[in-house]
Amino acid sequence: MQALPRPFGALHVRVDGPEDAPAVVLANSLGTDLRLWDRVLPLLPRNLRLIRYDKRGHGLSACSGGTTITDHAEDAIAVIEQMARGPVVFVGLSIGGLIAQTVAAQRPDLLRALVLSNTAARLGTAETWQARIDAIRAGGLDAIADAVMERWFTPAFRASAECALWRAMLTRTPVQGYVAACMALAHADQRAASARLTLPTLVLAGSEDGSTPPAVVQETAALITGAVYHEIPSTGHLPPVEAPAAWAALVSPFLEAHAYD
Template structure:
């Protein structure tokens, strides 16, 4: 386990791969920690350095304020500068994809390519996120976990015993960390900035995604010059968990072309 000390406290991260190799950064979804990528990483190209981390208020990272997207962008930039020797490929899922879009827009020198999975330039509405915040504060995360699982995963995965692990990860997330990230999502709209991006980008959706439906994800792909777009059949919101082989089949060739 490794820690980057930030003004808000500890930012937990992990690096896998050879020293001095090109870096690929992974940013997680709401309500998950860096274990999100466990099944995917062994399927990706060797000889790269894979950096993943826990957002503020998630996993083993401390929570400061982190109620704006910019707070998360600043953490990602600090981590990239701390670990990488040069520009990175940024792989972001859900809110992680919003973070990646903003980092690429604000710091183009740090990003050589983007993989945007199950995300969009804007996710949900401000009112929808305020309603989510109210529900978490009223009832707690365990009470809403079953509904979230319906949006995260397709029916085949929900029928497996592995579902309990992801339900527990969500339910045991810090409520304040979750609420802070919801505040960040409520105010996040990267539409104009993302439309100005001009770098290699792969955009991925899941056909069964109830959180970021394929049409929403495809609309963001259409904003970015030259971006590819793929839908993984049968996958929900977390294809790196549910269909890691299919997810890797899209990401691995992108990394071979753009990470080195």
């Protein structure tokens, strides 16, 4: 457990792997913390420096600001500059993928390649995000939790005891941090910028994803020159949780090709 000082407070970071190894940065989704990646990390190639962090307002990170995607990109840039030696492969899921695209547009010198999982260059609309914010302000995160679980996971996973733990992770997210991230998503639109990206990019979707359906993810893959798209069958919005082996089987060869010098 490490604390990365930021102007708004401490950003919670966890680093696994040798200090001098090529670095991979992983940015998780709205309403989750860095434990999202627990199951896939042991399945990734060895001799990598795996850097995870809690977005501001999530997990153990301080809760302040974060109402624009630029806020979150600046945090990610600070993580890369202070925790990695040289350019990294950036792996982002959902809002993490939108953060990854923003970093790639603003600081391409910091990146070797991108993995965009269950994400898009534009996620939802200002109206849909405002409706979610209104529901949370009226009834807290419990008011949206069941609907979110339906978008995150397949029926089979929702029937398991483990689903209750992910629901608890969501509802224990600070409301201020969650709402701020919703505000960032309401106005984030990287479509024009992502259409100019040329770095190696792997794009992944879950066949049963209710948050970012495959067609939406594939549209973003089509924007990026040379991007490779794969769909993971029988999984929802969080394949690292629901289908870690299938997710890692696609990501590992990409890291082997692009993470090392």
